[in-house]
Amino acid sequence: MIAVQSLSRHFGTIKAVDDISFNVGKGEILGFLGPNGAGKSTTMKMITTFLAPTSGTASVGGCDIIDQPIEVRARIGYLPESSPSYKDMNVYDFLMFAAEIRGYDGSERIDRVKKIMETCNLKEVAYQQIDTLSKGFRQRVGFAQAFLHDPEYLILDEPTDGLDPNQKQEVRNLIKSMGREKCIILSTHILEEVEAVCTRAIIIGSGKIVADGSPADLKAKSKRHGAVYLELENVDSNEVMTSLEKVQGVDKAEKINAEAPASEEGGKAGNLSRVRVYPMFGKSIAHEIASFVRQKNWKLERFSVEEGDLNEVFYNLTKGGAAR
Amino acid sequence: MRNFKAIFKRELKSYFESPVAYVFIVIFLLATTGCTFFISKFFENRAATLEPFFVWHPWLYLFLVPAVGMRLWSEERKSGTIELLFTLPVTMEQALVGKFFAAWLFVGIALFMTFPMVITVAYLGSPDYGIIFASYLGSFLLAGAFLAVTCLFSAMSKNQVISFVLSVVACFAMLMLGVGVFTDFLNRFFPVWLSESISAFSFFTHYQGFQRGLIDSRALVYFISIIAFMLAANAVVLERKKSE
Ligand SMILES: Nc1ncnc2c1ncn2[C@@H]1O[C@H](COP(=O)(O)OP(=O)(O)O)[C@@H](O)[C@H]1O
Ligand SMILES: [Mg+2]
Numbered sequence: 001m002i003a004v005q006s007l008s009r010h011f012g013t014i015k016a017v018d019d020i021s022f023n024v025g026k027g028e029i030l031g032f033l034g035p036n037g038a039g040k041s042t043t044m045k046m047i048t049t050f051l052a053p054t055s056g057t058a059s060v061g062g063c064d065i066i067d068q069p070i071e072v073r074a075r076i077g078y079l080p081e082s083s084p085s086y087k088d089m090n091v092y093d094f095l096m097f098a099a100e101i102r103g104y105d106g107s108e109r110i111d112r113v114k115k116i117m118e119t120c121n122l123k124e125v126a127y128q129q130i131d132t133l134s135k136g137f138r139q140r141v142g143f144a145q146a147f148l149h150d151p152e153y154l155i156l157d158e159p160t161d162g163l164d165p166n167q168k169q170e171v172r173n174l175i176k177s178m179g180r181e182k183c184i185i186l187s188t189h190i191l192e193e194v195e196a197v198c199t200r201a202i203i204i205g206s207g208k209i210v211a212d213g214s215p216a217d218l219k220a221k222s223k224r225h226g227a228v229y230l231e232l233e234n235v236d237s238n239e240v241m242t243s244l245e246k247v248q249g250v251d252k253a254e255k256i257n258a259e260a261p262a263s264e265e266g267g268k269a270g271n272l273s274r275v276r277v278y279p280m281f282g283k284s285i286a287h288e289i290a291s292f293v294r295q296k297n298w299k300l301e302r303f304s305v306e307e308g309d310l311n312e313v314f315y316n317l318t319k320g321g322a323a324r
Numbered sequence: 325m326r327n328f329k330a331i332f333k334r335e336l337k338s339y340f341e342s343p344v345a346y347v348f349i350v351i352f353l354l355a356t357t358g359c360t361f362f363i364s365k366f367f368e369n370r371a372a373t374l375e376p377f378f379v380w381h382p383w384l385y386l387f388l389v390p391a392v393g394m395r396l397w398s399e400e401r402k403s404g405t406i407e408l409l410f411t412l413p414v415t416m417e418q419a420l421v422g423k424f425f426a427a428w429l430f431v432g433i434a435l436f437m438t439f440p441m442v443i444t445v446a447y448l449g450s451p452d453y454g455i456i457f458a459s460y461l462g463s464f465l466l467a468g469a470f471l472a473v474t475c476l477f478s479a480m481s482k483n484q485v486i487s488f489v490l491s492v493v494a495c496f497a498m499l500m501l502g503v504g505v506f507t508d509f510l511n512r513f514f515p516v517w518l519s520e521s522i523s524a525f526s527f528f529t530h531y532q533g534f535q536r537g538l539i540d541s542r543a544l545v546y547f548i549s550i551i552a553f554m555l556a557a558n559a560v561v562l563e564r565k566k567s568e
Contacts, residue, residue: 045407045567048411049410049411050407050410050411050566050567051567070413070414070415071413073411073412073413073414074413076411078411080404080407080408080411082404084403084404084405084407084408085405085408086334086338086403086405087403088338088341088342089334089338089341093337097330097334098412100326100329100330101326101327101330101331101412101413101414102412102413103326103413105326145408
């Protein structure tokens with residue numbers, strides 16, 4: 001388990017990380033979400049013992065980051081932001097170096113390195129100098145270095161940064177496949193990534209934790225969570241709006257001017273009205289809306305209940321606005 | 325020990341994998357022999373001694389050693405690999421000492437390649453091999469002291485050029501402490517005992533002993549302490565600067 005207790009780090013007057021506490025257990029993939037400058041990297045640097053905390057501490061597998069840094073490092077695989085590596089070395093030599101420091105020698109060391117090069121698809125560039133590699137390959141070298149010793153704890157700082165969509169997908173699959181028996185923290189500012197791979201997300205803004213929960217929990221904080229989206233044909237949208245707002249549990253209805261250029265007025269025959277209906281806090285309105293539409297005999301083209309928008313939650317939480 | 329070895333090997337290999345290493349060795353050999361033959365007029369002295377060869381070493385090291393050592397930490401900090409290094413299970417001491425010894429051995433190899441000079445004097449006459457051995461030892465220790473100073477300044481800046489300039493200035497100061505003009509200058513302001521003890525810290529004074537064939541244990545202790553002190557200071561600086 002990784003246990004972080006009141007961890008803080010100040011740079012002069014900047015509180016880069018301000019009294020953060022959380023635990024991550026085995027089998028969890030924790031997404032560290034936040035805008036640039038939120039303090040994600042600084043937190044990771046402290047957990048990996050690179051940076052000393054101003055106050056607070058953390059422990060990794062029972063070893064304290066301040067008292068037993070070497071034991072902590074031995075347990076962690078770390079991919080620093082923008083995956084630095086010795087540019088003048090070739091991939092094989094670099095991984096052999098990391099393997100030596102990780103305590104492997106003789107044929108075991110060679111086997112390890114060969115195996116990890118296979119896992120990370122690095123065989124074709126094994127003897128190529130690292131500074132001649134593309135960003136995607138360099139990232140994989142960083143991964144290979146982090147996974148080399150099959151660590152129980154993985155800390156990945158923006159692991160998909162700078163990769164193309166296919167490579168991103170590859171990396172996400174790799175992380176997901178490892179997540180079951182490891183304890184992983186990854187940072188990102190890409191929201192789909194959290195939804196795609198993480199079992200849990202912590203949103204951090206200006207050095208503080210502003211939300212902590214599963215991606216679904218976080219989406220539930222969205223105003224749109226539980227909202228009903230309707231597309232109705234041949235109705236007067238103004239009338240629809242006013243009548244929908246009278247339905248029990250409805251907070252407000254909103255007209256959506258999606259790609260419907262010719263019909264801003266709405267309500268004309270042959271036109272589609274798009275409406276989103278927001279529930280009052282904690283209310284579920286799907287049933288009520290459905291029966292109301294049936295009762296009114298409106299021609300329904302589409303009906304969907306929204307899960308909520310992580311983007312909106314993220315925006316509100318980290319801009320200091322209020323999500324619910 | 326394993327980590328020391330890994331870091332030492334990586335560093336030494338990276339020297340020999342870059343063309344700069346060979347340029348350095350060639351410049352070192354050309355400069356030492358050039359100064360010996362053309363400035364000190366080695367042949368015209370008609371003496372089977374390497375003194376005109378060793379007398380140049382402090383002045384050549386002054387620029388060449390900082391050139392070898394400037395990248396040691398600057399480069400790690402600039403490229404961010406320092407974050408990688410110090411999140412691997414490596415202690416600060418292992419990393420410092422591993423890198424230092426790799427660079428020192430590299431300079432040592434360059435120094436070793438001046439052995440044709442020994443063959444030359446052996447051919448010309450019958451030199452005192454004791455003095456030659458002591459001089460080589462002194463030269464190697466002096467290079468180590470310069471290198472330790474360079475390591476320290478290399479940790480202070482991400483910019484190799486700045487590291488180089490700072491190192492040259494610091495090495496120059498350490499050298500000049502014992503040179504006549506400087507001691508005379510000090511004598512004008514300080515009592516003799518003080519200026520003497522300042523010059524007792526000079527690289528130059530201690531280097532000269534070896535050139536006379538003297539392997540003085542105090543001089544050995546001096547160079548080893550200087551190296552140890554500089555590396556300790558290096559650790560402090562690096563701890564503060566590594567994450568910037
Ligand atoms: N070495 C440093 N010196 C001064 N300020 C720093 C340093 N490292 C980070 N910061 C500041 O700390 C804050 C958090 O940075 P960081 O943890 O890198 O954010 P993130 O990874 O979430 O983008 C930023 O305001 C950044 O400018
Ligand atoms: Mg970052």
